Amino acid sequence: MEVEAGSAVERARSGDSDAFRLLVEQHSRAIFRLAFRMTGNEQDAEDVVQETFLRAYKQLNRYEARSSFATWLFRIASNYSLDLIRMRKRHEDKRERGADEERDILQSIPLDTPGPERMAYGTEVRDRVNAALNELSAQERAAFVLRHFEGLSIEEIGASLGTGTNATKHSIFRAVQKLRKNLEPVVGHAR
Amino acid sequence: MNHISEQQLVLLYYGESTEAATIDQHLVECEACRKEFRALQLVLNTVDSAPVPERGADYGKAVWQRIEKRIGGRKQRRFAQWWIWAPAMAALLVSAFLAGRLTHKPLGPEVAKNQQQIRERILMVAVGDHLERSQMVLAELSNAPDHKGKLDITDEREMASELLDDNRLYRQAARSTGDTAVANVLDDLERVLLEIAHSPTEVSSSQLDDLRQQIESRGLLFKVRVMGSQAREQEVAPAPQKNGKKL
Numbered sequence: 001m002e003v004e005a006g007s008a009v010e011r012a013r014s015g016d017s018d019a020f021r022l023l024v025e026q027h028s029r030a031i032f033r034l035a036f037r038m039t040g041n042e043q044d045a046e047d048v049v050q051e052t053f054l055r056a057y058k059q060l061n062r063y064e065a066r067s068s069f070a071t072w073l074f075r076i077a078s079n080y081s082l083d084l085i086r087m088r089k090r091h092e093d094k095r096e097r098g099a100d101e102e103r104d105i106l107q108s109i110p111l112d113t114p115g116p117e118r119m120a121y122g123t124e125v126r127d128r129v130n131a132a133l134n135e136l137s138a139q140e141r142a143a144f145v146l147r148h149f150e151g152l153s154i155e156e157i158g159a160s161l162g163t164g165t166n167a168t169k170h171s172i173f174r175a176v177q178k179l180r181k182n183l184e185p186v187v188g189h190a191r
Numbered sequence: 192m193n194h195i196s197e198q199q200l201v202l203l204y205y206g207e208s209t210e211a212a213t214i215d216q217h218l219v220e221c222e223a224c225r226k227e228f229r230a231l232q233l234v235l236n237t238v239d240s241a242p243v244p245e246r247g248a249d250y251g252k253a254v255w256q257r258i259e260k261r262i263g264g265r266k267q268r269r270f271a272q273w274w275i276w277a278p279a280m281a282a283l284l285v286s287a288f289l290a291g292r293l294t295h296k297p298l299g300p301e302v303a304k305n306q307q308q309i310r311e312r313i314l315m316v317a318v319g320d321h322l323e324r325s326q327m328v329l330a331e332l333s334n335a336p337d338h339k340g341k342l343d344i345t346d347e348r349e350m351a352s353e354l355l356d357d358n359r360l361y362r363q364a365a366r367s368t369g370d371t372a373v374a375n376v377l378d379d380l381e382r383v384l385l386e387i388a389h390s391p392t393e394v395s396s397s398q399l400d401d402l403r404q405q406i407e408s409r410g411l412l413f414k415v416r417v418m419g420s421q422a423r424e425q426e427v428a429p430a431p432q433k434n435g436k437k438l
Contacts, residue, residue: 017262024258025251032250036243047392049254051345057262058349084391129241147205148238154207169198176201176235183234 009069013060020060024053027070031077037145038081040134048084052077074150075160078142082161085138125186132182136175143168144175195224200231261346318361318373322419325354325380328387329412332402341393351387358384376418379409 011019028049035048055076056063063072133141142161146152152160158168195203195214202208203215218225328350335342358381365374383405390398406412 017259020262021255021259024255028251028254029246032246033243037241042244050258051392053254053258054261054345054349057258125237126240126242129238133238133241148235154205169202172205173198173201176231177197179238180231180234183237184230187233187237 009060009063009065012057020057023056023069027073028053030070031073034074034077034145034150035081037133037149038078038142039085040130040141044081044084048077048081051080055080071152071156074146074152078146078160079162082138082142085141128183128186132179135178135182139163140171140175140178143171144179147172194221195227197227197231200224200228203228204231204235314361314364314368318365318377319419321354321357321361322380322415324350325358325384326412326415326419328354329383329406329415332387332399333406333412335399341395342399343393344387344390344399345392348388348390348392351384355381355384355388373418376411376414379411380415383409383411 008019008022012023031049031052032045035045035052036042039045039048052073056073059076063069067075133144136144139161143157143163146157146160147154154168154172155165157163158165161168163171195217199208199210199214203211208214218228328347331347332344335344358377362374362377362381365371365377383402386405387402390402394402
């Protein structure tokens with residue numbers, strides 16, 4: 001599989017657009033999942049997927065086979081997601097209003113909800129998780145998503161986001177603290 | 192051993208602890224820390240239930256259809272190749288120009304004058320190309336049809352960010368030759384290119400109006416057109432003269 005991906009990358013580099021099509025078809029869903037977890041917004045995630053492949057195509061000559069092609073795409077996608085979140089914040093100041101709304105949502109979900117099994121997999125918990133993730137800053141969310149969902153090491157994340165290992169570690173610690181603060185009342189109740 | 196901090200537990204959870212064996216041993220012995228670790232595990236395991244909208248097996252094909260016209264096809268490839276090489280060639284010309292100015296050996300006045308004219312001519316060729324490409328971006332945005340929804344400006348954004356690096360280089364070159372008229376236009380252009388490059392990929396009509404206003408308030412499109420034609424004229428003129436350019 002890796003050999004096939006490697007040869008597709010080589011062919012795409014030499015201008016074979018069919019080879020690049022194969023790479024797009026192969027990696028789109030994974031990039032979408034990452035982008036959605038980073039941005040928390042379906043439309044933004046679609047934007048990230050598209051932009052990631054356009055940037056990857058333009059930068060194919062910079063790709064070094066030391067990391068897998070998927071990891072390289074993840075790096076592009078996570079950096080663009082970060083830019084997108086920060087840009088939204090700068091231009092529209094949506095983030096603050098969004099966080100207020102999410103806090104309201106968190107407050108409005110009643111704790112006296114059904115039994116543990118249903119709670120663990122229920123919509124309420126998922127809504128709360130989503131709301132809690134939306135409370136993280138762009139940097140915290142990016143670092144946490146890459147560590148928790150994508151399994152990248154802290155060192156790899158620091159290199160990908162250009163933040164260094166220590167700052168990345170602290171972003172993850174802060175993210176976990178916030179998630180615990182928001183989710184423990186729910187999952188604690190469910191135990 | 193003292194109780195284990197939350198940070199140590201987080202690193203343990205993700206398999207990145209450098210003291211895993213010691214912490215594991217402590218967890219066996221200390222009920223308070225064990226309880227704390229269980230609470231952390233429960234929260235982090237719950238995060239996995241965060242919903243992600245499903246995308247079907249054909250999603251990759253749909254993504255390809257959206258981006259194909261921008262990167263696929265013979266015409267686009269020619270464009271992409273031109274796009275890759277043109278700024279690099281132009282940057283090389285400007286670098287050569289600046290290097291010539293900084294490292295020139297003492298020459299006779301006639302030879303020095305000729306070389307100076309050749310270098311300035313090379314610079315104007317590069318600046319002419321650059322202004323022509325910038326004009327395309329500005330004109331695309333200025334002439335975009337009015338719309339109620341959002342307008343996709345991904346291409347313009349990409350071009351603007353590519354042009355930014357070249358613009359800085361040309362502006363420095365123009366300043367170093369004392370060509371303040373060119374340097375001032377490039378200065379104005381840089382601000383607008385920066386704004387375009389940092390805009391969202393899809394802009395609302397009000398955001399588009401803001402961009403247009405910035406282009407129009409500086410009379411930028413007009414200046415870029417005029418300066419571009421002047422550069423082109425100098426390119427074909429037999430003997431370039433060093434004249435001040437006023438707009």
